[in-house]
Amino acid sequence: MTGRQKILYFIYLHRTGLTVIGLSLALLLFPLFEDNPYTLGLTNQIAINAIIVLGLNLFVGYAGQISLGHAAFFGLGAYGSAIATVDFGLPAWPAMALVAALVGLIALGIGIPILRLTGHYLAMATLGLNFVFYTILLQWDEVTGGPSGYYGVPFLSIGSFEFNDEVRLHYLIWGVALLALLLCLNLVRSGVGRGLAALAGDETAAAALGVNTRSTKVKVFVLSAMLASIAGSLFAHTYSFISPGSFDIFVATDFVIMVVVGGMGSIWGSLLGAGLITMLPEWMDIFETYKDFIHGGILVLVLMFLPQGLVTGLIEMGKTRLALRKARQGRQEGSGC
Secondary structure, three states, X not given: OOHHHHHHHHHHHXXXXXXXXXXXXXXXXXXXXXXXXXXXXXXXXXXXXXXXXXXXXXXXXXXOOOOOOHHHHHHHHHHHHHHHHHOOOOOHXXXXXXXXXXXXXXXXXXXXXXXXXXXXXXXXXXXXXHHHHHHHHHHOHHHHOHHHOEEOOOOOEEOOXXXXXXXXXXXXXXXXXXXXXXXXXXXXXXXXXXXXXXXHHOHHHHHHOOXXXXXXXXXXXXXXXXXXXXXXXXXXXXXXXXXXXXXXXXXHHHHHHHHXXXXXXXXXXXXXXXXHHHHHHHHOHHHHHHXXXXXXXXXXXXXXXXXXXHHHHHHHXXXXXXXXXXXXXXXXXXXXX
């Protein structure tokens, strides 16, 4: 094996770790080249969405289930941290951890009965969950602020160091997003991840192979809910203001669209899907009024032409074309002989 082949083999063998390192370096240097607060605010929102979509992709893409209710867990994290810090005076970091644990317990209590459902029944049940939560946010004025929203959420801080500008928030939020990325990458490569892949392929076959399908679905549902809660807490402490409109059923649908567009069962695709759908209104601001129709159209087109999502679909297309080219070359060489 030549030196070049050894290098290529090393890169192939450690491609995931090298990609994470490359992404980390790019994010570390990004504020040095782009210090516009508006641009950094958009990339920070991408990171918050990516944390949610990474967890949701485990549930949708790997466990093969469907949830239209993750905006509720996102909102529980946001309002939970806001109320804990403002009304009860808890420090922000312990409040975030406490709220995430409580959201996990809520998801466990909901998941045990609701995950007996499958297909569109499960989708409708989770959609109903999100609708109930949104209605509570609107009606429970004394606690949530109602339609006017909740003000005065403090910034996160470490000692006297406050994350109170876009650059500091960039490093904080993307740091959490990278930790979520590493968690998901390691999970899908573990025995649990292989069980999830079997579950997504065929639940009956997975059960026959010894996978505890019900327990696995509940565990992934709880993990994805906790990641959404952490993202919600970051959202609240980043903007210092939250309102029910940030957690309605259209937001929940957008999260699913991010999963589908990026690629169901693709961890890296979760980042791409979060980035594309978050940036889409900025690229198409003239169509802001029709945003939901445009998102729906994109979802339909992706499902029609790239049902595995952009990342997975494009990779498969590339592999297919490469295999066809090699086969064509082989036939030409054979005919030349």
